[in-house]
Amino acid sequence: xxxxxxxxxxxxxxxxxxxxxxxxxxxxxxxxxxxxxxxxxxxxxxxxxxxxxxxxxxxxxxxxxxxxxxxxxxxxxxxxxxxxxxxxxxxxxxxxxxxxxxxxxxxxxxxxxxxxxxxxxxxxxxxxxxxxxxxxxxxxxxxxxxxxxxxxxxxxxxxxxxxxxxxxxxxxxxxxxxxxxxxxxxxxxxxxxxxxxxxxxxxxxxxxxxxxxxxxxxxxxxxxxxxxxxxxxxxxxxxxxxxxxxxxxxxxxxxxxxxxxxxxxxxxxxxxxxxxxxxxxxxxxxxxxxxxxxxxxxxxxxxxxxxxxxxxxxxxxxxxxxxxxxxxxxxxxxxxxxxxxxxxxxxxxxxxxxxxxxxxxxxxxxxxxxxxxxxxxxxxxxxxxxxxxxxxxxxxxxxxxxxxxxxxxxxxxxxxxxxxxxxxxxxxxxxxxxxxxxxxxxxxxxxxxxxxxxxxxxxxxxxxxxxxxxxxxxxxxxxxxxxxxxxxxxxxxxxx
Numbered sequence: 001x002x003x004x005x006x007x008x009x010x011x012x013x014x015x016x017x018x019x020x021x022x023x024x025x026x027x028x029x030x031x032x033x034x035x036x037x038x039x040x041x042x043x044x045x046x047x048x049x050x051x052x053x054x055x056x057x058x059x060x061x062x063x064x065x066x067x068x069x070x071x072x073x074x075x076x077x078x079x080x081x082x083x084x085x086x087x088x089x090x091x092x093x094x095x096x097x098x099x100x101x102x103x104x105x106x107x108x109x110x111x112x113x114x115x116x117x118x119x120x121x122x123x124x125x126x127x128x129x130x131x132x133x134x135x136x137x138x139x140x141x142x143x144x145x146x147x148x149x150x151x152x153x154x155x156x157x158x159x160x161x162x163x164x165x166x167x168x169x170x171x172x173x174x175x176x177x178x179x180x181x182x183x184x185x186x187x188x189x190x191x192x193x194x195x196x197x198x199x200x201x202x203x204x205x206x207x208x209x210x211x212x213x214x215x216x217x218x219x220x221x222x223x224x225x226x227x228x229x230x231x232x233x234x235x236x237x238x239x240x241x242x243x244x245x246x247x248x249x250x251x252x253x254x255x256x257x258x259x260x261x262x263x264x265x266x267x268x269x270x271x272x273x274x275x276x277x278x279x280x281x282x283x284x285x286x287x288x289x290x291x292x293x294x295x296x297x298x299x300x301x302x303x304x305x306x307x308x309x310x311x312x313x314x315x316x317x318x319x320x321x322x323x324x325x326x327x328x329x330x331x332x333x334x335x336x337x338x339x340x341x342x343x344x345x346x347x348x349x350x351x352x353x354x355x356x357x358x359x360x361x362x363x364x365x366x367x368x369x370x371x372x373x374x375x376x377x378x379x380x381x382x383x384x385x386x387x388x389x390x391x392x393x394x395x396x397x398x399x400x401x402x403x404x405x406x407x408x409x410x411x412x413x414x415x416x417x418x419x420x421x422x423x424x425x426x427x428x429x430x431x432x433x434x435x436x437x438x439x440x441x442x443x444x445x446x447x448x449x450x451x452x453x454x455x456x457x458x459x460x461x462x463x464x465x466x467x468x469x470x471x472x473x474x475x476x477x478x479x480x481x482x483x484x485x486x487x488x489x490x491x492x493x494x495x496x
Contacts, residue, residue, distance in 0.1 A: 018083055018090045018098070025076030026101040029226070031069025032441075033109030036231070038062035039450075040110040041443035043118065043179050044147040060453040066441050067457035068464075073102065074223050074433055075465055081429060084213050085421065092202060092212035099198065099221050106231040107191050111183060114404075115443040117233040118148035121182040123158045124168030127314070128177075133158040133165055134317030144179050150444070159324040161267035162314035164235050183233070190233040194220070196241025197229075200248050201417050204386060207251045210419035218425065219416035224432040228406035232443075236406055239265045240413055243272040247386065247414070250284050255293060259300035266301075267308055270322060271396060271410055275389055276301055277373060284385035325402035332403040332438065335365030362401035369399040390415030405435040 039062035080098070084090050111117045122138030125145050137155040138146040146154060158165060171185035198220050205215035219225065229237040242265035250258030259279055266273035278284065280294045288296070309316060331337065339358030346357055372395045380388040394411030397403055412428060420428070440446045440454065 015090065015094065018080060018094060021076045021080045021083070022098040022101055025073050025080070025098070026105070028069040028072030028074075028076060029102045030105040032066050032073065032112070032227070032231075033069075033105035035062040035066025035069065036110040036112045036441065039066055039441050040112040041115045041117075041232075041441075042110055043183070044144060056449075060449055063441060063446075063450055064453040064457035064460070067454045068461035070223070070227070070436070070441075071458055071461035072465070073226075074436060075461075077217075077221055077223055078429070078433070080221070081217050081425075084211070084217050085425070090213045092205075092216060095213045095216040095221065096198065096202075099216065102221065103191075103194070103226055103230050106226055107187060109231060111187075111233055111443070112231040112441050113227055113439050113443055114232045114234065114406075115148065115150045116235075117183055117186050118145075118179075119150070119153050119158075120164075120168050120186050120233075120235060121172065121179065122146050122149050123160070123165060124170075124172040124182065124186075125177050127165050127169035128172040132315075132317065134315070134321050145177060145182075148179060153324075156324045157317070157321040159318065159321045160235065160269060161318050162309055162312045163264055163267040164238065164269070165314055165318075166312045167238070187230075187233045190229060190235070190237040193235075193237035193239070193241035194225075194229050196245055197225075197237065197413065200241065200244030201413070203248045204244065204251065204417040205419060207248070208384060208386065208418055210417070212419075214419035214421075214425075215417050218419070218428060219413050222412070222416075222429075222432050223436050224405065225409055225413075227436060229409070232406065234406055235268060236409060239268040239272050240409065241265075242268065243275050244413065244417075246275065247284070247389075250279050253287055255279060255287065255296050256300045259297045260304045263301045263304040264308065267305065271393065273301075274373065274392060274396065277377060278380065278385050278389045278392070281377065281380050281385070283380055332405065333362075333401055334403075335362050335399055336401055336403075365399040365401060369396045372396075372399075384418060386414040387418045387420075405438045408432075408435055 039059050080090070084095075106112075119138065122141055122145050123133045125141055126133045126136075126138065131140070134157045137153065137157060138149045139154040140146075167189060168186070171189060172182055175181035175185050198216070201215050201219045202212055205212045228234055229240075242261050246258040246261030246265065248258075249255075249261060259276060262272060262275045262279070265275075276297055279297050280290055282288065282290065282293065287293075336358065339361035342361065343357035373392055376383075376388045376392040376395070379391075383391065390411040390413070392411070393414065394408065397407045397410060400407070408431065412432070415424075415428065419425075440450070442450070446454070
């Protein structure tokens with residue numbers, strides 16, 4: 001049955017509803033940003049800083065306030081997605097404006113949900129001093145720079161490529177090793193990468209013939225992307241921005257330049273290098289056969305790696321440091337969890353050493369992820385290049401020995417540019433919401449009181465939104481009211 005075209009009145013009403021969700025989400029992002037100044041991932045030393053750590057009562061209140069804002073942001077995003085799923089009611093330009101209102105408060109707040117930005121600062125300081133970041137950890141640095149680094153990474157080498165080390169070193173040369181200024185510099189770097197992501201998502205969605213607004217909603221307005229790439233200032237923003245821009249160039253027939261950008265992304269963080277394989281089939285760009293394309297991609301990648309490494313002068317030590325994240329796999333790593341459980345079961349029986357079993361299963365997971373890549377290349381003609389790449393990167397993340405919530409953006413963003421609908425869209429959106437709440441605002445394991453206040457903030461926001469919805473007349477509210485009416489009308493019939 002054909003769908004009826006939307007009338008101008010319907011489009012105007014949908015635009016007004018999208019505007020309400022924009023302001024509601026901006027309010028939630030602002031609340032989260034304000035709370036981060038007390039309950040976020042704050043620096044250890046903070047002279048003359050607006051990011052400070054007051055008494056515990058203020059921290060706990062800020063945690064509750066911040067999580068209430070996070071719920072408001074997530075709810076606004078979800079409702080906006082329901083609006084975009086119903087048709088072309090919201091334009092891509094309107095989504096970009098909404099993104100600016102949501103991202104700006106997070107860009108002005110303190111770091112949140114992770115302390116990785118302090119590791120970037122410390123590694124940049126080491127490189128600026130001429131030290132080898134691949135030979136030792138930030139603990140060799142004195143004072144506040146190393147004090148802010150999470151204790152897990154103070155004695156570990158940098159697992160990042162020479163491009164990111166070079167960028168971090170220049171940030172520290174500009175800021176003079178002042179921690180607050182250096183964090184701001186890293187945030188600017190992450191926001192720049194996020195801007196590249198936005199630009200590339202819009203172009204790839206148009207090139208794939210998909211809904212631009214739907215792609216932007218799932219990719220960049222996604223709270224998982226906002227709180228980690230913008231709020232957390234992760235270098236994944238730079239990696240993903242370069243990788244997606246490389247895909248745009250390849251789509252436009254500039255295969256060699258696309259491979260150059262993706263190689264630069266790989267020299268920020270290695271996982272983006274898998275995208276080079278998906279430039280070889282002719283489905284993207286459409287010029288030349290597979291052998292010729294493979295030769296062009298290989299030559300461009302090799303030349304970029306050699307020249308960049310020689311010019312920057314940091315060598316190839318990053319290859320030996322790629323296993324650094326595996327020293328703290330986290331609860332999301334299925335292979336690490338399975339290895340630990342199996343090792344704990346077999347160890348007391350004397351059948352195998354627990355550490356050996358855990359290491360073997362992690363290695364098997366990496367091997368399985370590599371073996372899965374040809375399968376997704378084989379599926380590329382049916383799925384399309386971006387969706388096949390996204391599925392491959394999600395497979396890598398699921399089977400990796402170390403997984404963090406923002407790693408799922410590696411695969412989510414390429415899939416999102418195809419603006420999937422139905423179950424795929426719903427599953428990706430639900431997974432994004434769940435992953436937002438995996439780590440805490442302070443970026444470390446919280447105490448019982450902090451966790452309880454976070455839960456209280458979530459509960460208070462949910463109850464308030466349920467009882468006093470500020471977006472009056474929204475399609476979400478009308479559907480909820482309709483369900484309540486149906487339940488009330490059906491109750492006498494059941495009692496009879």
